[in-house]
Amino acid sequence: xxxxxxxxxxxxxxxxSSGVVLYGLTQVKDEMIASLDELTQMVEDKEYDRAHExxxxxxxxxxxxxxxxIRYVRHTDLDSISSRMARLPxxxxxxxxxxxxxxxxxxxxxILHLWESELPLMRNIL
Amino acid sequence: xxxxxxxxxxxxILIIFSLRVMGKRQLGELQPSEFVITIxxxxxxxxxxxxxxxxxxxxxxxxxxxxxxxxxxSTLILKSKTARKVISGNPRVLIRDGKVDQQEMQNxxxxxxxxLEQLRxxxxxxxxxVAFAIVETTGKLSVYQRFEARNVxxxxxxxxSPGEDALLPVAVISDGEVVEDSxxxxxxxxxxxxxxxxxxxxQPQDIFLMTCNRKAQYHIIPKEK
Numbered sequence: 001x002x003x004x005x006x007x008x009x010x011x012x013x014x015x016x017s018s019g020v021v022l023y024g025l026t027q028v029k030d031e032m033i034a035s036l037d038e039l040t041q042m043v044e045d046k047e048y049d050r051a052h053e054x055x056x057x058x059x060x061x062x063x064x065x066x067x068x069x070i071r072y073v074r075h076t077d078l079d080s081i082s083s084r085m086a087r088l089p090x091x092x093x094x095x096x097x098x099x100x101x102x103x104x105x106x107x108x109x110x111i112l113h114l115w116e117s118e119l120p121l122m123r124n125i126l
Numbered sequence: 127x128x129x130x131x132x133x134x135x136x137x138x139i140l141i142i143f144s145l146r147v148m149g150k151r152q153l154g155e156l157q158p159s160e161f162v163i164t165i166x167x168x169x170x171x172x173x174x175x176x177x178x179x180x181x182x183x184x185x186x187x188x189x190x191x192x193x194x195x196x197x198x199x200s201t202l203i204l205k206s207k208t209a210r211k212v213i214s215g216n217p218r219v220l221i222r223d224g225k226v227d228q229q230e231m232q233n234x235x236x237x238x239x240x241x242l243e244q245l246r247x248x249x250x251x252x253x254x255x256v257a258f259a260i261v262e263t264t265g266k267l268s269v270y271q272r273f274e275a276r277n278v279x280x281x282x283x284x285x286x287s288p289g290e291d292a293l294l295p296v297a298v299i300s301d302g303e304v305v306e307d308s309x310x311x312x313x314x315x316x317x318x319x320x321x322x323x324x325x326x327x328x329q330p331q332d333i334f335l336m337t338c339n340r341k342a343q344y345h346i347i348p349k350e351k
Contacts, residue, residue, distance in 0.1 A: 011191070074182050
């Protein structure tokens with residue numbers, strides 16, 4: 001009976017912490033997507049100085065989140081996003097909007113894909 | 127390299143913990159579900175070790191999940207006869223009253239060579255000596271021999287029992303350390319032990335193994351110098 005109780009406690013802890021992790025990932029996704037949308041708007045409005053500042057803040061923010069996400073997300077997925085994020089400040093600084101928007105689009109897709117692949121949906125489970 | 131090293135140690139500790147919680151038996155006595163779990167756990171554990179891009183949690187969570195499910199299934203098997211039948215199956219009689227059930231052997235995909243091999247591992251070299259042979263749910267064959275082929279027992283010779291508990295030898299000193307529980311089992315005191323060792327010219331730390339039974343019959347194996 002003791003083993004059964006231990007197993008129930010461990011299972012409940014895993015289910016609970018999985019929920020917390022998914023909630024955290026959703027928060028990160030929403031925050032990053034909102035920031036990327038704001039950045040895109042700034043570049044389209046040719047507000048390059050503000051966009052440069054925001055892109056740097058976004059990169060640092062992502063760096064902090066990555067240290068947390070790395071515990072339960074594949075590192076290669078995170079590395080793909082990080083390497084693209086690192087380019088953004090320089091694309092804005094040297095005023096390359098086409099390349100910048102392309103990178104933002106890719107980052108957006110990767111972050112959404114990262115979040116969707118963690119959802120307990122049939123297509124992910126099967 | 128440190129990453130792989132520490133991951134291996136952590137997963138090893140986790141697997142030991144999981145096996146302790148599951149209460150594993152020897153490999154040959156595992157039920158089908160337990161056998162599956164054991165293989166799965168060993169395969170899953172290698173993933174974060176081989177590929178450092180995989181987070182450690184991606185190995186730990188499946189191992190703990192399998193461990194929990196194994197405990198749930200084994201509890202269910204304990205409580206429900208139907209579940210036991212579905213998950214573990216039933217023992218099957220291969221030889222009944224000395225007659226081989228060939229249809230049952232076909233059903234179990236048990237060949238003649240398999241049968242003879244299993245009989246030999248049960249120290250039975252003549253199939254005529256077998257009254258009953260049962261394939262357990264673990265796949266092991268249990269054999270009940272005919273009366274004429276069985277080993278002689280003290281009961282058959284009307285021998286008096288000296289009392290089995292009294293003659294069971296236990297280790298009272300193991301690798302230089304005195305085992306207090308064993309001394310208590312033999313109803314002996316540490317003073318007796320030291321007296322015996324002194325008479326033989328030993329200290330406890332000089333002893334590799336000392337066994338003793340409740341009749342104070344002891345055997346000493348000293349450590350090699």
